[in-house]
Amino acid sequence: MSWLLTAADLPDLARGATLLGTGGGGDPYIGSKLVERVLGDGAITILDPEELADDLFVIPTAQMGAPTVMIEKIPAGTEPTLALRALEAHLGRTADATMPIECGGINSMIPLVVAAETGLPVVDADGMGRAFPELSMETFAVYGVHGSPLALAGERGETVIIDTGDDDRQMEWLARAITIRLGGVGHIAEYAMTGADVRRTAVPRTISMALALGRAIREAREQHRSPFEAIADTLSRTLYSHLRELTVGKVVDVERRTTEGFAKGRAVIAPLEGEGTFEILFQNENLIARRDGEVVAIVPDLICVVDHETAEPITTEGLRYGQRVRVLGISTPDMMRTEGALAAFGPSAFGLAEPFLPVERLGS
Template structure:
């Protein structure tokens, strides 16, 4: 078990932004909300899957919507708690443990807020191992857990509950509600017991986010080369492989909000003026190609990092002229099975390409 204190949140936010692959919401906002919740209540107890009782009543939680909207539509900090209480009131269940449904960005920090507010333990795991734009793109769904019921709440106290037979339909209905609630909501979903959580979750993603932040912080203090240090560290984790895929300057950004997602294409010109890199975005970075050659594709992580600080740049904060590195990270094995690739591989995003794992594994 780890305890999460206010001083730990900076490391978690730095690591969560990298795991967010450009999406998941800006962790800076989540960090501020989590700090306030911990200071007002108590440190959060984070437990491993191995420490979770088999009969625990688990729900997953996080935010849904287009990350660009968060720049102006700031959460109140009470949405997650309202969604949880609505879920419990409607279902009659009493939740005993919480888990993020995605490890990236804001959605690594918002579950900390809810854990601090309720005193419930936070499980060191998630269902994406990164950030994805759709609710059905979870290992929970891949391995047989129902997404519904899904409880939603917005900053004005509006509540909704979605019941659906499958995760894709739950996504479709919840996305429509999200758009009508201002394009950004908090939600609770994927109820399961502890034994199931151990079988279907991507392990140790919250602690990985914290450790990424710690490794980079210590490397800065010791004046080590930041990106090589990060790549070396990631090779020792259950992700197993990371690689610098390219570097350059952002020369063009096409971006819009469409059907509740931030979508677009980012063009990055290499410093040697060779053919530009193109990154396709749907909240997160999905595909990296150069001259028609695919260099990385979902579910592997494609992270756009500030070339000097190695801090991840969320898609909504990408700007013309930024100098960046493009880091690729291979996902854990639980996310590379045929069943998983059918749900969140290239074909799920309309990308006509076979998935080839980074590093060839």
């Protein structure tokens, strides 16, 4: 069923989107402020993917760039709509709706900025089912909808159209070059598709899931219930049904370096009880978690670091020595675990030698 999203929902949505960002994805708080400013006391129509007309024309919108730059360089807010309009002009077709390409991090918010500005509805689905660092890491692409042509807009009104045919990695490669020259952040419209394509290629109901997660955490805190139980309970009604607490501990080491536009590094967590070590490797997002050297969760499954009491999600940027955290492993939907999906955004896509194994089947 379609529903209305208002400014009152934004803090919960931001919290849930940070959780689904699995350490990366850019700061949804900044994005929520952009939505708030444009939306005022209006409302955005969120469309259920099952209810879309087959020929409804959807143009997803997003931001691309280094999360660190996004924090320092707050966008004007008009660029994603400019990208959408540029793609419409190029295609000679007007969008009936927009949609996220990524439900974790700031890209949960960018389509809402577009919706608030244009009056377009937003489809409750996305192409990553979490956050990933590259434009080609999309279920859309895995299931046959390609990113090209992509439109990119800069803060000085520049527009760039990139068409690499079916080659989504080359699209990413070229768009990244433009984004770097624009100062590190660009806004994009890409993966234009029909309503039928959405149902075939998108991870469904990820906006409502992010909102439900953020809300569940907040309400549990307000009612002095366990926010962790609230998260588990919320997920049990979604395609992300398995949650496992991987460790509770204290951050004792964080290594972080920016390489080729990515924040790469590792966090070491010492369990609060018992012996042993726990380690997470990340590239913008958390990629793999090991307990005493043994893999306990691996991409594309979600590895989420949260405050050990409040369950507030902590990004890789926010990791600090001495923080007490819980690490949650969350299963992804089946469509994100197929052979094609794993080729696009499984362990090998990040240079990891370990094979993918579902978090629910790994050692507890």
